[in-house]
Amino acid sequence: MDLYAARQNMVESQVRVNDVTDMPLQLAMRHIQRERLCAPSQAFGAYGEVESPIAPGRVLMKPRDISKLLQIAEPKTGERALAIAAPYAAAVLSHAGLKVTAQESDPRVLSVTEPYLKELGVRIETSDLKAPVGADYDMIIIEGAVAEVPAAWLDALKVGGRLAVVVRDGAVGHARLYIRLQSGVSERDVFDSTPSTLPGFERAPSFQF
Template identity: 50%
Template sequence: MDFQTARKVMVDSQVRVNDVTDRALQAALLAVPREALCAPDRAFSAYAEVEVPVTATRSLMLPRDLSKLLMAAAPKPGERALVMSGAYAAAVLAQMGLDVTLQESDAEALAISAPTLSAAGVTVVEAPLDRPQSDGWDLIVSEVAVPVRPDAWLDALKVGGRAVLVERNGPVGKASLHMRTPEGWSRRQLFDATPPVLDELRPEPAFSL
């Protein structure tokens, strides 16, 4: 399969047509080998308009959704970015010149992505995703949906930092841009999206008598 041609078709038919006009982002999407970051037996579908499986609990976010999230985040070269699950997003941001750390709790997913992330200069942390391992981030991104607002993630942003993620507690989620201000956070809804929800972030059921 000609992955380079498939990559260009993906950008032309799924990214540019959805008002993703950032040239640096488009160039990064054209450069990152998405096929190397999914389950090896699903590489043939890496550039289709589907959420491509990586492991039983992880998948690649739709190119349209991820590209719209990243454009809303306005990443800048030299910024410190934390990706909470999502090797593809990490590789794209690294290609754009950011200092990127990927935090992931799925060891199998990390094993698949390790060669590509190493070549891209991404720092990898294997750890639970309920809270970042450090703070002071300019940007936080997630390719998986969160069932509730992840306050621990937002607390890890520096003032002026941004987080882009999908909040989903029903059939359809809302992609949102959160910004850290001296007074707290601001939030702006972006578009509808339906990536899988990160189960380890679901609140424990509350029982009452």
């Protein structure tokens, strides 16, 4: 299989046609070897219109969804970014010239993604995903859906910082952009998306009589 050709076709058929016009992002996605961030046995499907398995319970978001999510965050060269459970996003942002920290909690995921991310100069941190490492980030990206956004994620942004995540509590989720203000946070839904929910970020069942 010609993975280079598959990578270019992914950008042409799944990214550009879905209104992702950010050229540095397109360039990074043409370069980053997505197959090195999913389970080796699943490399053949890394560029398809599917979620690519990394380890049990964890996947890479579809190229269409992650490219649109990255674009709404408006990444800029030199900014500090935190990629929470987001190895592919971390790789793309690093290639686009950001200073990226990838936060992960699952050692099975790290066994797959860490070698390539280190090659790309991404800093790796292992800790609870609901408690961000560091603070004053220009942007935070999450590669998976959550039922609720932890307040700690918003607190880790600098003023003017952006958080891009899919909030999903049902059949359809919504990609949402949060912006940290001097006082409070603004938020808006940007597009519909249905990625898998990150383990541990499902809605807690409510008590019923």
